Amino acid sequence: MSGIVIVGTGQAGFQLGASLRQGGYREPITLIGDETHLPYGRPALSKAYLMGKTNAAALQLRPSAFYADQSLTLRVGERVAEIAPTLQRVILTSGEKLSYDHLVLATGSRNRPLPVPGAALPGVFQLRTLADADALKAALHDVKAVAIVGAGFIGLEFAAVCAGKGIAVTVIEGANRILARSVSPLMATAVEATHRAAGVHFAFGAVVSAILERNGRAVGVAATDGSNYAADLVLVGIGVLPNQELARDAGLPVSNGIEVDETLLTVDPAISAIGDCAHHPSPHSHEGRVRIESVQSAVDGARCVAARINGQPGSHVAVPWFWSDQGAYKLQIAGLAAPHDLAVLRGSPDDGAFSVFCFREGSLVGVESLNKPGDHMIARRLLEDRQANLTPEQAADTTFDLKASVAGHRRQN
Incomplete structure (x- = not known):
């Protein structure tokens, strides 16, 4: 009994089985x-789950009966220790061996560690898993001040949760703005303003040198410029690393993730990789290859591999899109805008609802929308149809009908 073995039970692994x-x-x-x-599902962990608006049962992608109904063998609490490609077999840490006709690595990613003294102290947290969220939720009951290392999506989402609970929050970021790798300066400025209005403080250009300790617990963060930031709890959110070691040790090429082709197949025709761990070609990436950490990429990649295994091969070319709740504001991103040489506003940040259209060499490459879901949906359609022409002037003109322009172009083709 071989069939398909999927390593990873996150969004990508689940979607592939289904x-x-x-x-x-x-x-x-x-x-x-x-x-x-x-x-x-992980997205709610840093938002609704921490705020008590949802529970662990509601996070389940499907109830337990689904796996029995679909004849999916679910082995939780187990780890693959080794892949034996020539034998088409995986070996669990228990020593058990499982054969496969096709192996799919959906191993995801892990939080990047903070390489400074004190990073392992009690009171220092990361947020990726349900267990992480449970530990944070319990710790927040007695907290008056929080320091967050890293102004990425997770750090900012957690900052909004803490500010909503009346906790003093300082976000410490080595760059000169928030979301430096994720959004345009225009959007970053607007999102930062929403957090400041909620009471969040920022320390930019601050490089962390140590976690401060007293009586065996973290009590703050020290920076290389001599600044100290007192806190009862420290959250570290400085990015992630792909879980590529299994593939590497099995002799598969890895770089920023497990190297796969446009169909998400590795150099071994019996092994694929999907989700956060996969480094794949993309027509939407300026560099030609990309590793995307999003629910959308996990789902689309899983569907691509499932179709191939079921005899309908195709390329993984879906338009990347992302979303993040920043307090009361919903940030949605379509495409891969970095790098871009022109960004234009559609609407006004003063209204609390606007979009930034990003262009590279005259072509639309990404759209960032704050509380503008209509713009986001149209942007995905524009980016999907890479032959559609939208000028910066049209994007900035709120009287210009974006939806009609998409429909008109499709009628012509």
């Missing part, structure tokens, strides 16, 4: 994950 069955695959499917929970 899509394989939906596409008619009837051979065994085994999902292996090191967390003990049923597969669950």
